[in-house]
Amino acid sequence: MNAFFDDWDDASVPATAAPEAPAQTTQTVQAAPAAALAPIKASDKRVVNGHGDINQLAPFKYAWAWEFFLKANRNHWAPTEINMAQDVQDYHHKLTPAERHMFENVLAYLTTSDILAMRNIGLAVMEKMTAPELQIYQARQVYEEALHTWTYQHCIETLNLEQEEIYNRYRVVPAIHGKIALANRRLEKILRSDLDLSNRETLHEFALSYLFFAGIFEGCWFYNGFSPIFALQRRGLMKGTAEQFQYIMRDEVLHCAFGLRVIRELMQEENLTLDPKAVAELWAEADAAEEAYASYILQEAILGYSADLHLGQFRFVANRRARQMGLSEPFPGAQATLPWLDEQANLRKEKNFFETRVTEYQTGGSLVW
Ligand SMILES: [Fe+2]
Ligand SMILES: [Fe+2]
Numbered sequence: 001m002n003a004f005f006d007d008w009d010d011a012s013v014p015a016t017a018a019p020e021a022p023a024q025t026t027q028t029v030q031a032a033p034a035a036a037l038a039p040i041k042a043s044d045k046r047v048v049n050g051h052g053d054i055n056q057l058a059p060f061k062y063a064w065a066w067e068f069f070l071k072a073n074r075n076h077w078a079p080t081e082i083n084m085a086q087d088v089q090d091y092h093h094k095l096t097p098a099e100r101h102m103f104e105n106v107l108a109y110l111t112t113s114d115i116l117a118m119r120n121i122g123l124a125v126m127e128k129m130t131a132p133e134l135q136i137y138q139a140r141q142v143y144e145e146a147l148h149t150w151t152y153q154h155c156i157e158t159l160n161l162e163q164e165e166i167y168n169r170y171r172v173v174p175a176i177h178g179k180i181a182l183a184n185r186r187l188e189k190i191l192r193s194d195l196d197l198s199n200r201e202t203l204h205e206f207a208l209s210y211l212f213f214a215g216i217f218e219g220c221w222f223y224n225g226f227s228p229i230f231a232l233q234r235r236g237l238m239k240g241t242a243e244q245f246q247y248i249m250r251d252e253v254l255h256c257a258f259g260l261r262v263i264r265e266l267m268q269e270e271n272l273t274l275d276p277k278a279v280a281e282l283w284a285e286a287d288a289a290e291e292a293y294a295s296y297i298l299q300e301a302i303l304g305y306s307a308d309l310h311l312g313q314f315r316f317v318a319n320r321r322a323r324q325m326g327l328s329e330p331f332p333g334a335q336a337t338l339p340w341l342d343e344q345a346n347l348r349k350e351k352n353f354f355e356t357r358v359t360e361y362q363t364g365g366s367l368v369w
Contacts, residue, residue: 047266048197048206050130057132062265065133068258072140075254077247079147079154084240091159094237098300102228103238104161105297108169109176110225111152113217116183117255118145120213124191128206129262137258144251151244175296179221179289186212203270207263208278214259215321216286222252223345224314228297230344231305249345260324274327283318283330290314312337 037053044052045061060066095103122142129135156166170176186209197203226245233242266272294307294314301307315334322329 045131046269047134047262048128048130052130054130054132060133062131062133064261065137068254069137069140072137072254075247075250079151079244082240082243084158087238087240088159090237099232099302102297102302104166105169105176106228107152107155108166109179111149112170112180114145114148116180116187117218118142120187124187125210127193128195128197134262141255148248151248155241155244173296175292178292182285182289183217203272207266207272207274208282210259210263212282214256214263215325216282218252219256219321220314220317221290224317227310227313227338227341228305235303253345264325279327309337313341
């Protein structure tokens with residue numbers, strides 16, 4: 001046995017006496033003949049409320065979901081593979097107090113958010129799906145959210161930040177807590193295994209929550225959430241952390257696109273229309289929480305970045321997410337305040353800008369927005 005397995009072989013557990021073997025019996029148990037089942041057709045499948053066979057992958061009804069799974073598997077990395085040596089120097093010797101304040105609070109927000117995202121998809125959403133090809137991508141997503149959490153922890157450890165303080169920050173800073181509390185409220189509404197999605201009101205609540213997590217939490221807050229760190233990266237600072245965040249961003253782009261597609265399919269199958277008032281409320285709450293967050297992390301503007309730029313980009317991306325769902329734009333006229341952000345997400349365009357391995361990892365085609 002090699003050292004890796006030795007580590008997991010718990011020698012401290014005291015040996016216990018082997019249980020006595022049951023008495024021999026001459027009775028044989030006859031297995032009941034299995035009943036034959038009718039074959040499944042792709043058209044039997046539904047996003048939710050389906051009665052097909054959840055253990056049977058094909059025939060696919062949602063072949064695009066399988067493609068998402070294959071695409072997600074092309075973005076493999078481990079946080080320990082990325083060199084963070086320069087980041088340690090930058091953080092302790094080059095960042096200004098305002099930049100350190102921003103950096104730490106972004107990290108504190110993101111790490112809490114990713115755990116929440118993992119719980120949402122793994123505990124609240126995945127079990128409600130009734131087609132295995134949807135669940136399989138979501139299983140990968142659960143792993144990716146855990147990987148993201150590992151990434152932040154790796155950054156926090158490498159930079160020697162005070163863990164207890166960083167991880168508690170979302171609790172003690174109202175502007176960070178506001179975003180997390182909003183997401184927790186949405187999650188709690190659907191975090192029940194006995195949620196009856198044949199009830200129209202409950203189904204609407206579920207769709208709204210999924211829209212919040214895919215379109216806002218991942219599609220806007222995460223998508224734009226790395227921007228302040230990318231602003232440092234563009235000035236040659238904290239490049240290891242930023243590279244890690246680029247990998248995460250790749251995943252989040254897929255999480256958002258997948259989630260929005262699932263909701264569109266669900267609405268079509270269930271003939272469901274989202275209440276415009278409820279959707280408007282979703283955007284208004286998200287905007288207010290984002291404004292408070294941006295004002296806190298960027299109390300002082302840093303070179304090339306400010307709270308106004310952050311909020312402007314949030315609104316611009318929010319309009320895009322709404323259009324992807326066939327909904328009206330929540331912030332008409334919002335302009336891109338960070339025109340470089342999309343290029344940052346689509347790493348292939350930035351081949352010469354980053355001297356890292358990011359582009360080498362992506363072997364597939366361009367991402368679907
Ligand atoms: Fe994530
Ligand atoms: Fe995600």
